[in-house]
Amino acid sequence: MEIIQIVGIGFIVTILTLIIKEQTPLFAFIITIFAGIAIFLFLIGKLSSIIQVVEQLANASNVNMVFLQTVLKIIGIAYIAEFGAQIVRDAGQESVASKIELAGKVLILFMALPIITVIIETVIGLLPT
Amino acid sequence: MSVDINAIFQIAGIGIIVAMIHTVLKQMGKEDMAHWVTLIGFVVVLFMVIRLLDELLTEIKAIFLFQ
Numbered sequence: 001m002e003i004i005q006i007v008g009i010g011f012i013v014t015i016l017t018l019i020i021k022e023q024t025p026l027f028a029f030i031i032t033i034f035a036g037i038a039i040f041l042f043l044i045g046k047l048s049s050i051i052q053v054v055e056q057l058a059n060a061s062n063v064n065m066v067f068l069q070t071v072l073k074i075i076g077i078a079y080i081a082e083f084g085a086q087i088v089r090d091a092g093q094e095s096v097a098s099k100i101e102l103a104g105k106v107l108i109l110f111m112a113l114p115i116i117t118v119i120i121e122t123v124i125g126l127l128p129t
Numbered sequence: 130m131s132v133d134i135n136a137i138f139q140i141a142g143i144g145i146i147v148a149m150i151h152t153v154l155k156q157m158g159k160e161d162m163a164h165w166v167t168l169i170g171f172v173v174v175l176f177m178v179i180r181l182l183d184e185l186l187t188e189i190k191a192i193f194l195f196q
């Protein structure tokens with residue numbers, strides 16, 4: 001029952017943040033960042049075993065590994081961009097957060113370009129000439 | 130649990146103590162010293178967070194196949 005531990009961490013962090021925010025807002029902010037990182041590190045072992053299973057499935061069904069790698073990279077970029085944007089948004093800088101999200105979207109589109117090209121070539125190949 | 134949750138309590142404790150020292154020094158009339166104490170406390174805590182952030186980004190790179 002690890003979910004209980006994580007909810008407990010969340011409650012404790014919320015209460016500590018509320019206590020400290022009165023005196024030093026900077027430290028409250030740091031505690032929030034720390035809790036976010038800690039919870040993700042807690043989950044990262046499980047995540048890696050999930051991804052290993054997905055890789056095995058892709059190998060078994062002869063999917064081109066380039067596609068799977070691209071998808072994984074896109075998930076990674078999406079997570080990192082979301083994490084950074086949330087932290088910046090917590091600090092009250094809405095405009096910087098939306099710039100980070102924009103950068104994430106553009107980088108994801110750039111990563112997906114080879115796949116989109118392959119799809120379009122396939123569709124063009126299907127068209128009768 | 131791979132991450133040390135005690136670090137959260139550590140940061141909270143440092144925050145409270147630094148706030149106390151800040152208030153005391155302010156009462157004594159040493160405003161600039163009070164600001165230095167806050168700044169140094171913040172840097173110490175920031176180092177803890179940055180070390181953990183480095184660990185997180187390394188793990189993400191390893192798992193999501195960034196070369």
